[in-house]
Structure formats: structure tokens, C-alpha cells
Amino acid sequence: MNRKLRVAIIGGGQVAETVHASYYLTREDLDLVAVVDSHIDRAKAFAERHGIPHAFSDAAEMYLQCQPDIVSVCTPNRFHHQHVLEALGNGCHVMCEKPPAMTPEQAAEMRDAARSAGKVLAYDFHHRFASDTQLLRDEMVAGTLGEVYVTTAKALRRCGVPGWGVFTNKELQGGGPLIDIGIHMLDAAMYVLGFPAVRRVSANAFQKIGTHKHCGQFGEWDPAVFTVEDAVFATIEFHNGGILRLETSFALNIAAQSVFNVEFCGDKAGATLFPAHIYTDEAGELVTLSQREVADDNRHFKSMHAFVEHVRGAPVSIADAEQGFLIQQLVAAIYLAAEHGTSIDL
Incomplete structure (x- = not known):
């Protein structure tokens, strides 16, 4: 070609x-x-x-x-x-x-x-295409972290309801922060973990701010037609015994303006994703095993590049249709668990 x-x-x-x-x-x-x-x-x-x-x-x-x-x-x-x-x-x-x-x-x-x-x-x-994400995936495969049993993914904004487009319209979007920004950190976490098989999902969703306020750092919206959630908190349980906790919000009264990161806790070492940082302790002394000073921000173009190169026949990894289905399945299970107040088995 x-x-x-x-x-x-x-x-x-x-x-x-x-x-x-x-x-x-x-x-x-x-x-x-x-x-x-x-x-x-x-x-x-x-x-x-x-x-x-x-x-x-x-x-x-x-x-x-x-x-x-x-x-x-x-x-x-x-x-x-x-x-x-x-x-x-x-x-x-x-x-x-x-x-x-x-x-x-x-x-x-x-x-x-x-x-x-x-x-x-x-x-x-695109977040899975950052150099940080690939570094942690490689270290995960190499066993540097050992058995990772707790992962926490956060995509949080204090006052970041999008004031443009259809982001507050559930009928057109399918949901709010979970399907817009939380899905990105969910995918990055699942990619680093190697897409472990999911056993159960539980979640809570809240709509406390968007229907009462009308403006934030990303513009204005109409609270009368704000039909998505403000925030979602979910726990995903894996068949291997580990858990992934996901926190995501358009509007949540946290200290920071925003938080977008994933933390991995293994029995040998722990890591945070952006920028990639791997750490442990030795005889009570805190030890850094690997650390990038600045997170890779060229993620969108790397995602597009991987796609085109894959089309061209190069043996490069992409966020493919099967993994897209698995992420969509998780998002649906989180929304369903939050709506019914019960755990969903997968």
C-alpha cells in the first residue's frame, strides 16, 4: 500500500x-x-x-x-x-x-x-499512547511492580462542566464525565494492567451541582436541561483478585482544579502514570526506581500516528475494536450499577 x-x-x-x-x-x-x-x-x-x-x-x-x-x-x-x-x-x-x-x-x-x-x-x-503509559506497561510486563492489586484512576474537575457542544445532554452523549473524561483514564488503567477479566462492577453517580449552577471554567450551560451526572465513583473487581477504583467528575468540590492520573499499587512497588514514577521502600527508606520529570503531552498525534501506521501494515499497537468494546461494556456496567444501586456481574 x-x-x-x-x-x-x-x-x-x-x-x-x-x-x-x-x-x-x-x-x-x-x-x-x-x-x-x-x-x-x-x-x-x-x-x-x-x-x-x-x-x-x-x-x-x-x-x-x-x-x-x-x-x-x-x-x-x-x-x-x-x-x-x-x-x-x-x-x-x-x-x-x-x-x-x-x-x-x-x-x-x-x-x-x-x-x-x-x-x-x-x-x-490517546492517553495510552503517552511515553509514560508505555513505560509503565513495559514495567508491568517485566514484573517490576509485582502483583498489582489496587489501581485508582481519577479524571476529576472542580468546576469543569463543558459549556459548548452537547456534553450536558444525556440523549446525545450517553452520559457525563464518565463517558467523556473518565473513560480516558479507565482505558489507560486497563491498558497498563493488560485488560484483566472483570468479575463485578459497583458504582454511585451524583447530580448535585450541574442542575443548580450555570457557569464554570469552561463556560455556561443551562441547568434546566443538564441531564448528565456531575460525578461517578466506581469499583471494578477483577477475577485475579485486584480492584480498580474510578473517580470522575465535571463538577466536584475538590482542592485541585483538576486531577487526571492513575495510581498502581503492587506488592513489589507502586507507580503513578503522569508523569511515570515507580517507587518502593527498602529497609524503611523510600526509593525511586524510575521517574520521568514531565509527562508526555504528544498523545493525540501518537494515537493518530499509530492508527495510520497500522493501516499501512506496520506491526504497531492501536486501541482496537475489541478493546473499545470492553471499555464500552465497563462504562455501561458502571452506569447500570449506579442507576440500580447494585453490583453488576460481568
Whole structure:
């Protein structure tokens, strides 16, 4: 596959511009030929800014005229399932923004469709592509931490309700901080742990702030139509005996403005993810085994790079369709456990 690959983007929002288009335009072996958005004026403006020759409001017309090899799906969560299946059905490899879909059943259908089509389906769980994450994954495999039995993943904001887009609309998003930001730290944690088999999930969700306030550090929203959770706290139990605790919020009265990190506690050593830091004690003395001074922030482009290289046939790891399904399954179980106030067995 040495020829230039033709690329189209569906959804002309912020992440499409700052991540997908920005990356594709750095590669001489790719030709960004089209952008699709339900608002044609936005599609045309996007195309003009990036020198893209074609803009559409209808994806079917785009496939007919442009015949892309690669499609990026950057639409609201509710439409991921539809747009991914359409892209696969038109013979395209797909990079889809997270979450994979609205339900595990949809994510499973997308996985199966990619397998049937013989095409690559990847999700932009970009935190797993940081150098820090890979370092800890390698040390985990090497046994440096020993048996990791407690993991704590946090994606917390004190006053960070997004004031743009549809982030407070449960019908279009599928949920709030869990499906938007918590899912990222959940994926990073599961990747480092090697996706251990899950036995049980329990959770609590709260809606205490977003329906009473109307503004924060990321703009304003309408509390009357704030239909997602403020915060979720979950415990995932693994068949190997370990647990993963997940804490995530758009709005929570914590000391810090935000916390995005994962902590791993093993019987030989412990670690934090961003920046990667591995530590233990020897005869009562605190010892650092490994430490990066600054966390790797080039995660989005590394995620996009891995996807394109995988499409090109390179033996590189991606956040693939099967792992996307497993993460979607966990998210659904957390929401279900929180809604019913009971543990969910998987």
C-alpha cells in the first residue's frame, strides 16, 4: 500500500480540527480530500481553512464522489455507530473518537463489522499512547511492580462542566464525565494492567451541582436541561483478585482544579502514570526506581500516528475494536450499577 491514501473527516468540530486534520496534513502519504458536517457552512469553512477540496453535508454523496480509504468519525457520541458502520461498508479504515458508541451492543456490532470487512477500526484513546503509559506497561510486563492489586484512576474537575457542544445532554452523549473524561483514564488503567477479566462492577453517580449552577471554567450551560451526572465513583473487581477504583467528575468540590492520573499499587512497588514514577521502600527508606520529570503531552498525534501506521501494515499497537468494546461494556456496567444501586456481574 505505497500509494497516497485518501482521507475524509466526518464531523467538523474542535477535535476534528485540532487533532485529526492537523495530523493528516503533516503526512505526505495522505491526501485529505473531504470533510462532512451536517451544517454545510461549517463544512465549507473547515475545508477552506485547511485547503480541503471537498465539503459535504451528506456522507453518502461524499463516499460516491471521493471514495476515501480512511475516515475519521468526529461526530457526537450518538452518531458514532451509524457513521462507523457506513464507513466500513464503504471499504474504509476508521479512526473514531471515543466513546466507541452509546451501548456495548453497538460497539460489538462495530467490531464485528470491521472484522467482516477486513478493515482497521481504532478509537482515539490517546492517553495510552503517552511515553509514560508505555513505560509503565513495559514495567508491568517485566514484573517490576509485582502483583498489582489496587489501581485508582481519577479524571476529576472542580468546576469543569463543558459549556459548548452537547456534553450536558444525556440523549446525545450517553452520559457525563464518565463517558467523556473518565473513560480516558479507565482505558489507560486497563491498558497498563493488560485488560484483566472483570468479575463485578459497583458504582454511585451524583447530580448535585450541574442542575443548580450555570457557569464554570469552561463556560455556561443551562441547568434546566443538564441531564448528565456531575460525578461517578466506581469499583471494578477483577477475577485475579485486584480492584480498580474510578473517580470522575465535571463538577466536584475538590482542592485541585483538576486531577487526571492513575495510581498502581503492587506488592513489589507502586507507580503513578503522569508523569511515570515507580517507587518502593527498602529497609524503611523510600526509593525511586524510575521517574520521568514531565509527562508526555504528544498523545493525540501518537494515537493518530499509530492508527495510520497500522493501516499501512506496520506491526504497531492501536486501541482496537475489541478493546473499545470492553471499555464500552465497563462504562455501561458502571452506569447500570449506579442507576440500580447494585453490583453488576460481568
